Amino acid sequence: MTDPQITQLQPLPEDWQRALAVVAHPDDLEYGCSAAIAAWTDAGREVAYVLATRGEAGIDSLDPATCGPLREREQRAGAAVVGVTTVEFLGHRDGVIEYGTALRRDIAAAIRRHRPELVLTLNHRDTWGDASWNTPDHVAVGRATLDAAADAGNRWIFPELTDQGLEPFGGVRWVAVAGSSRPTHAVDARPGLERAVRSLLEHRSYLEALTDQDPETYARAFLTTRTTATAERFGGIPAVAFEVFTR
Numbered sequence: 168m169t170d171p172q173i174t175q176l177q178p179l180p181e182d183w184q185r186a187l188a189v190v191a192h193p194d195d196l197e198y199g200c201s202a203a204i205a206a207w208t209d210a211g212r213e214v215a216y217v218l219a220t221r222g223e224a225g226i227d228s229l230d231p232a233t234c235g236p237l238r239e240r241e242q243r244a245g246a247a248v249v250g251v252t253t254v255e256f257l258g259h260r261d262g263v264i265e266y267g268t269a270l271r272r273d274i275a276a277a278i279r280r281h282r283p284e285l286v287l288t289l290n291h292r293d294t295w296g297d298a299s300w301n302t303p304d305h306v307a308v309g310r311a312t313l314d315a316a317a318d319a320g321n322r323w324i325f326p327e328l329t330d331q332g333l334e335p336f337g338g339v340r341w342v343a344v345a346g347s348s349r350p351t352h353a354v355d356a357r358p359g360l361e362r363a364v365r366s367l368l369e370h371r372s373y374l375e376a377l378t379d380q381d382p383e384t385y386a387r388a389f390l391t392t393r394t395t396a397t398a399e400r401f402g403g404i405p406a407v408a409f410e411v412f413t414r
């Protein structure tokens with residue numbers, strides 16, 4: 168039942184050409200965002216991914232030295248399904264990413280390299296909106312990404328980046344946070360939903376360790392439930408929700 172008190176989400180702005188998604192782990196984008204990303208690349212927009220870690224601490228039965236390269240391969244495959252071929256890894260250590268100037272500098276450098284108008288990241292808040300605690304990696308990367316959108320445009324915050332040939336870029340217009348408990352905007356998930364399911368399925372090693380369910384049943388149920396839940400705030404259209412910070 169639709170709650171009349173629920174605020175309707177606005178369509179995410181579409182007058183942009185380049186987006187950069189910055190998240191902590193392989194699979195962070197495939198748990199929802201990739202449906203929106205598929206529609207954007209269909210429309211000829213450029214989207215690049217930057218991951219702070221290789222997700223090497225994500226599978227209990229695999230030691231990090233084995234897990235990291237495996238998850239990197241799965242991430243590149245998941246990105247390719249939705250038309251993304253640029254996937255970079257910053258090499259921070261999974262599970263213990265530190266929020267601070269080193270992380271902000273790495274993300275500011277990525278923003279200067281890619282010069283996106285739209286930056287995407289994952290929930291930077293302490294919880295997922297209920298009694299479900301967020302992970303410190305997501306909080307650190309989400310916050311640092313929001314900060315780095317400004318840092319990238321300031322010549323004097325990380326002058327060493329200019330010395331490396333990365334000129335300031337103040338052109339980020341929006342930072343859109345997925346998985347936020349305070350969404351403001353949304354993107355129609357329908358055109359990209361099948362590819363979103365397949366992109367999540369590319370994280371097969373992770374999914375097989377995570378659940379006893381058939382991976383495809385699990386991926387489809389998760390993404391359908393999430394996008395359908397957003398529909399009641401988006402004119403009945405299954406959608407990916409974002410909290411948008413305008414710059």
Ligand SMILES: [Zn+2]
Nearest residue numbers: 191192195305
């Ligand atoms: Zn994650």
